[in-house]
Amino acid sequence: MAPAKDTRHANKPKKSIENPRILKRKRNETELSTIIQRVEELDPKIRLESFSELPLSDPTSSGLTASHFKSLTDIQSRSIPYALKGRDILGAAKTGSGKTLAFLVPVLENLYRKKWTEYDGLGAIVLSPTRELAIQIFEVLRKVGRYHTFSAGLVIGGKSLKEEQERLGRMNILVCTPGRMLQHLDQTAELDVYNLQMLVLDEADRIMDMGFQQTVDAIIEHLPKTRQTMLFSATQTKKVSDLARLSLQDPEYVAVHETAASATPSTLQQHYIITPLPEKLDTLYSFIRSNLKSKTIVFMSSGKQVRFVYESLRHLQPGIPLLHLHGRQKQGGRLDITTRFAQSKHAVLFSTDVAARGLDFPAVDWVIQLDCPEDADTYIHRVGRTARYERNGRAVLFLDPSEEEGMLKRLEQKKVPIERINVKAKKQQSIKDQLQNMCFKDPELKYLGQKAFISYVKSIHVQKDKEVFKVKDLALDAFASSLGLPGAPRIKFIKGEDSKLQKNQPRALRYMSSDDSDQEEGEKKTKKKDGVRTKYDRMFERRNQDVLADHYSKLINDDGTMVDQGNGINGDADEDEEFLSVKRRFAAGDDALGDSDSDDSSSSHDKQKSFNDGDKAKLGKKVKVVKISDAAEPLIIDSKRREKLLQSKKKLLKYKGHSTKLIYDDDGVPHEAYELQDEGKFRADGDAQTQRAKFLETEAERNRVADIEDKELEKQKKREKKEKRKAKERALAEGENGVAVLAGEEEFVDPFQSDRSDGDEEVSASRGKKHVPEEEEDAPRQSKRSKKSHKVESSAKEPLEVNTLEDLEALATGLLA
Numbered sequence: 001m002a003p004a005k006d007t008r009h010a011n012k013p014k015k016s017i018e019n020p021r022i023l024k025r026k027r028n029e030t031e032l033s034t035i036i037q038r039v040e041e042l043d044p045k046i047r048l049e050s051f052s053e054l055p056l057s058d059p060t061s062s063g064l065t066a067s068h069f070k071s072l073t074d075i076q077s078r079s080i081p082y083a084l085k086g087r088d089i090l091g092a093a094k095t096g097s098g099k100t101l102a103f104l105v106p107v108l109e110n111l112y113r114k115k116w117t118e119y120d121g122l123g124a125i126v127l128s129p130t131r132e133l134a135i136q137i138f139e140v141l142r143k144v145g146r147y148h149t150f151s152a153g154l155v156i157g158g159k160s161l162k163e164e165q166e167r168l169g170r171m172n173i174l175v176c177t178p179g180r181m182l183q184h185l186d187q188t189a190e191l192d193v194y195n196l197q198m199l200v201l202d203e204a205d206r207i208m209d210m211g212f213q214q215t216v217d218a219i220i221e222h223l224p225k226t227r228q229t230m231l232f233s234a235t236q237t238k239k240v241s242d243l244a245r246l247s248l249q250d251p252e253y254v255a256v257h258e259t260a261a262s263a264t265p266s267t268l269q270q271h272y273i274i275t276p277l278p279e280k281l282d283t284l285y286s287f288i289r290s291n292l293k294s295k296t297i298v299f300m301s302s303g304k305q306v307r308f309v310y311e312s313l314r315h316l317q318p319g320i321p322l323l324h325l326h327g328r329q330k331q332g333g334r335l336d337i338t339t340r341f342a343q344s345k346h347a348v349l350f351s352t353d354v355a356a357r358g359l360d361f362p363a364v365d366w367v368i369q370l371d372c373p374e375d376a377d378t379y380i381h382r383v384g385r386t387a388r389y390e391r392n393g394r395a396v397l398f399l400d401p402s403e404e405e406g407m408l409k410r411l412e413q414k415k416v417p418i419e420r421i422n423v424k425a426k427k428q429q430s431i432k433d434q435l436q437n438m439c440f441k442d443p444e445l446k447y448l449g450q451k452a453f454i455s456y457v458k459s460i461h462v463q464k465d466k467e468v469f470k471v472k473d474l475a476l477d478a479f480a481s482s483l484g485l486p487g488a489p490r491i492k493f494i495k496g497e498d499s500k501l502q503k504n505q506p507r508a509l510r511y512m513s514s515d516d517s518d519q520e521e522g523e524k525k526t527k528k529k530d531g532v533r534t535k536y537d538r539m540f541e542r543r544n545q546d547v548l549a550d551h552y553s554k555l556i557n558d559d560g561t562m563v564d565q566g567n568g569i570n571g572d573a574d575e576d577e578e579f580l581s582v583k584r585r586f587a588a589g590d591d592a593l594g595d596s597d598s599d600d601s602s603s604s605h606d607k608q609k610s611f612n613d614g615d616k617a618k619l620g621k622k623v624k625v626v627k628i629s630d631a632a633e634p635l636i637i638d639s640k641r642r643e644k645l646l647q648s649k650k651k652l653l654k655y656k657g658h659s660t661k662l663i664y665d666d667d668g669v670p671h672e673a674y675e676l677q678d679e680g681k682f683r684a685d686g687d688a689q690t691q692r693a694k695f696l697e698t699e700a701e702r703n704r705v706a707d708i709e710d711k712e713l714e715k716q717k718k719r720e721k722k723e724k725r726k727a728k729e730r731a732l733a734e735g736e737n738g739v740a741v742l743a744g745e746e747e748f749v750d751p752f753q754s755d756r757s758d759g760d761e762e763v764s765a766s767r768g769k770k771h772v773p774e775e776e777e778d779a780p781r782q783s784k785r786s787k788k789s790h791k792v793e794s795s796a797k798e799p800l801e802v803n804t805l806e807d808l809e810a811l812a813t814g815l816l817a
């Protein structure tokens with residue numbers, strides 16, 4: 001089913017068979033090939049040696065011993081044979097059962113058998129829903145493919161597109177996230193996919209769901225229809241629509257655990273506890289305190305929750321290193337955190353679902369689900385971070401009484417065995433007073449708590465499974481107070497909107513209109529309602545102006561451009577998405593930092609009158625209020641950009657009404673576009689209505705023709721522009737006279753290392769030399785490469801710092817306590 005191999009490069013340079021390095025590699029590859037051949041011939045039930053450490057045939061050469069050779073897992077032994085025959089595959093197997101190798105081995109082996117070279121272009125794409133998982137897959141590919149000479153790259157965004165573009169042109173295998181891949185398919189002229197043989201979707205059901213729908217469809221449009229497609233997940237999609245979107249051809253459904261009693265690993269113990277929402281944090285803290293010698297992941301529903309819980313528990317110093325991970329952190333920070341957690345023996349990682357799928361952290365003891373997962377599939381993936389590949393693990397789900405019945409039903413439907421346990425009352429500690437004290441002293445923490453509260457409530461509100469998630473049944477006031485907040489921030493929900501739609505909206509959009517405004521409004525209303533206010537009440541209720549003003553001034557730079565904040569409560573890299581929506585026109589009278597824009601100009605005009613000095617002060621010294629004309633509403637100048645905008649508006653207004661279109665005839669006499677004709681002549685031409693109709697007809701025809709010509713011209717221009725760009729990029733690439741083959745064994749760049757060493761290495765690449773004799777490579781490029789390898793090597797030698805000072809402090813305090 002794969003297309004005939006490209007013969008474009010029939011004249012490509014012959015590789016030097018005398019080169020001993022090439023011979024050595026070739027031998028290893030042949031051995032690998034033979035082993036896989038054996039698998040192909042086997043009855044799929046028979047277990048073979050593991051591919052996890054290749055090559056298998058020569059332990060001494062790879063430093064491996066016989067103990068490394070374990071059995072193939074079920075999914076590997078059953079799907080690899082089909083995959084090697086070029087069949088499309090729908091692979092489903094429990095978490096931690098070795099699906100990664102089940103697709104990477106065939107990717108390598110199929111390309112090897114087709115004698116794929118750098119000249120054949122991109123042979124395989126592996127798509128992953130998250131950057132972390134893509135990095136992990138790339139790492140495994142690096143290991144298993146180290147005796148191959150294919151070039152492979154990691155494309156996960158977050159870094160310079162240009163730098164990636166330079167290297168992508170000659171890759172054979174790409175591991176990527178959908179968004180960045182599409183960007184390259186659209187923009188990188190050198191990326192040649194017309195010969196693509198294999199497309200793999202890891203965590204396929206996630207990639208095919210609503211969040212990625214448009215991106216994935218657009219990617220598929222770029223790819224050739226005749227290719228092998230493999231989908232893997234612990235919760236595989238069987239939706240016909242998904243299969244149709246991917247143009248799967250007679251796929252083999254390899255579902256190894258379909259008849260198993262449980263959908264989760266048998267080595268996993270699963271429990272749930274009923275803990276009312278206001279007691280959740282107490283229970284979590286008590287759990288952490290009594291498991292200081294464990295490695296735990298705690299899942300929450302939003303990044304803001306993660307930040308608040310991390311920040312507040314960190315202050316309490318439980319005696320174990322705490323880490324936190326969510327999607328709004330910068331890439332470098334995310335990598336550092338996952339690496340630190342992977343290397344830690346005892347630690348707690350607070351995370352959103354960004355870590356729920358695919359990540360293979362070694363030896364995780366506990367998975368705690370502090371917030372109920374949105375569905376049973378998410379539950380299965382979250383708990384799958386422990387009890388991986390025959391190891392033991394334990395998982396605890398925290399449920400509010402209102403969630404119990406619905407969630408248990410969902411889990412039962414998905415064959416998840418789970419038992420209730422109770423918390424030992426004498427071990428339960430309350431941290432409510434401490435949190436209140438902390439929030440009182442630290443307005444930033446209180447502000448974070450308010451955001452965490454709002455994002456939690458909203459996350460419940462947008463859930464589509466209303467049998468499980470019922471906002472009205474939650475004790476919200478008590479929950480707010482358990483976070484240390486003086487009262488529950490009031491939240492407005494968008495009425496009548498489909499919750500699913502909201503949920504799939506970009507997060508910034510979903511929340512931008514209401515977070516701050518709701519919270520402030522809630523506070524204002526509480527103020528009005530209540531009677532006597534104490535000093536403490538007032539302090540609690542003050543609006544953290546310092547926090548907001550600080551954020552605000554950071555958002556609007558001197559030149560009015562948005563700046564990347566990168567500052568969480570303690571210099572964290574994450575951002576609050578609603579701040580991104582701050583830069584806008586302030587309808588006067590609106591709260592300068594909170595409420596949404598008003599389109600009603602009359603009301604904003606009225607409001608302008610009340611835009612007083614106090615409000616201006618909130619915006620800082622740079623604010624000017626300017627009126628363009630009597631009719632126009634005043635503009636608030638809060639940035640240079642807005643000032644420029646105003647200037648150009650003024651110019652426009654100045655000339656408005658003075659321009660007339662004149663047409664000059666052959667004698668240079670000006671005429672108006674439509675001049676009145678001589679009346680006698682007009683009458684002679686016939687009835688006015690007929691003339692009008694005729695005129696309209698000819699003009700419409702003229703427009704139609706002009707429109708077609710314009711469109712053609714536009715297309716032509718675009719084509720020329722694209723051609724020029726492509727030619728330029730090609731010329732540049734050829735000028736370099738280098739070969740971007742990546743997978744030389746010593747030079748396969750470790751994405752973790754490269755990120756740490758120079759922080760600018762998204763397409764991690766190294767080069768092999770099988771198909772290009774060394775003497776053909778130009779010196780400058782070689783030296784650049786060797787410098788790079790050296791850099792990576794030296795950074796690899798530095799021991800990775802596992803704990804921060806704060807973690808160590810926390811640990812020490814805990815031990816002393």
Ligand SMILES: Nc1ncnc2c1ncn2[C@@H]1O[C@H](COP(=O)(O)OP(=O)(O)OP(=O)(O)O)[C@@H](O)[C@H]1O
Pocket residue numbers: 049050051052070071072073076093094095096097098099100101233234357358359360384388389
């Ligand atoms: N044949 C094997 N022998 C020994 N260990 C293996 C074998 N195959 C995979 N493993 C190990 O099992 C662990 C889990 O593998 P992997 O990450 O591929 O699981 P997965 O099925 O993709 O899980 P998830 O559904 O969570 O993504 C890894 O640490 C991997 O090295």
